[in-house]
Amino acid sequence: MDKADESPRSGPAVAKGTVTQRAIERIKAMIAEGLLEPGQRLPTERDLAAQLGISRSSMREAIRALTVLGVVEARHGSGIYVTQLQAGDLLETFGVVADLSRGPRLVELLEVRRILESTATALAAARITPEQLAAVEGHLTAMNATDDPEEILAHDLAFHREIAAAAGNETMAAILEGLSSRTFRARVWRGYREEDAFARTRREHAAIHRALAARDPEAARAAAAAHVGEVEEWLRAQRSAGAPSSAVAPAPVRPAPEGP
Amino acid sequence: MDKADESPRSGPAVAKGTVTQRAIERIKAMIAEGLLEPGQRLPTERDLAAQLGISRSSMREAIRALTVLGVVEARHGSGIYVTQLQAGDLLETFGVVADLSRGPRLVELLEVRRILESTATALAAARITPEQLAAVEGHLTAMNATDDPEEILAHDLAFHREIAAAAGNETMAAILEGLSSRTFRARVWRGYREEDAFARTRREHAAIHRALAARDPEAARAAAAAHVGEVEEWLRAQRSAGAPSSAVAPAPVRPAPEGP
């Protein structure tokens, strides 16, 4: 783990990948080992490049990589800083997964969300504070008071976000945020509102809120699972049907499971 | 709106971020919109840079960012290709989260894993094939046949990986893989083996295997939740206790800035 790594075999060529890749690992290791604390400022790009014996260009690629991963943050004119390494920082990339997932992957993603969301809602039922409950109720009434799909979606997201926060697990909340936000939800909602799903969604949200107000974890879990499962089933059916949506890849669907 | 003018000067630059950031979004959008299929080869770095009107350096940073996100893959001398966008490709970054998480975040991460792992094990109990069950049993016996911690850990990981695969949700399996592998597990195991946890772990794994063989989803869920919860509780107690920092290593590099 020191500078001169003692590879048993394979001579002096310790270069296991590109220089940039090594730089990424080095900086990541510095943070993991505690040499760099959250919020701390890193050396300048030029100094870092000199320390690792690489060019500034390569170091910049490494910095950029760590930036998109949410590990460090570059402030123009000021310096590079380690993020707080909060759940939200590191799990921001989760949204990319949702953005780029299609077909069967979307159903799988929704299944994961159903599992986490139901558990989070159950936890929230036991831990939610009156203030948080009031906020949830506020989003519920606001959602029922308008017909603008975008506004409904915004309050829908906030509704679940508030519940996830009340569950007391920031990591779980961050994952759910990535699974719910962005085009993921928007894509599902498109065409979804063409049916009579609005009333059903409002009913489901009301059921979740009732369970939270009653401090009933099991009811909350069931209500949340049913809510997400509703969308999940709709999406599953959409896939097995003609799937007219352009967002669905024309990839050959293989619905045939193993036989006998 | 996306057809931006090329005039570098003159007024309202719609550029919301850095050029590199815009390039990342552009390429991501191309893939999301289906202009670039999985496995397809992208234009060369030089062409891409010319298309977006930026330098090759900036484009390279964008490519590097998309590479670490698992969206594209660069092959030296050949070209840049869109990955298959499988769950494993995109969720590889999840391991970084586990690597860099410490303190309360570790407990939260383990809680998420407990939720997903228990559900995955329950699903596996209903869906596992005889071949997969045999593989699980193989890792169980191999785990019990040795005292080498590393070998035990390897079979432990494979044990759970096989179960996650049997659950039939690749996305969930990929997330669990990121949550379990790497230094995350190794860090927990170090010092953990100092106690009498080996026998307990073997007993818990045997219970999971029994539930799978009996095709009992509820028993499997309970066994898996107890198994992960065991580690979770140990970690929680470790934190409340003195908890000598495990992140301390002999500083290999201590950059001494040159004096004025």
Place this chain on the structure above:
DNA sequence: CACCCCGAGTGGTCCGACCACCTCGGTGAC
């Protein structure tokens, strides 16, 4: 036909320059 070699094309690395922005200290007005 099989094999080898080589050159064009690609990503990987490096360099140097310049620009845009932030920070901080000095300076002056009040």
Place this chain on the structure above:
DNA sequence: GTCACCGAGGTGGTCGGACCACTCGGGGTG
């Protein structure tokens, strides 16, 4: 003494060019 202003230096952001390492396919060789 206080505070607003402002300039210089340092920082990340961008650019263009050059060269290296590697891959791949086509043409020559046996």
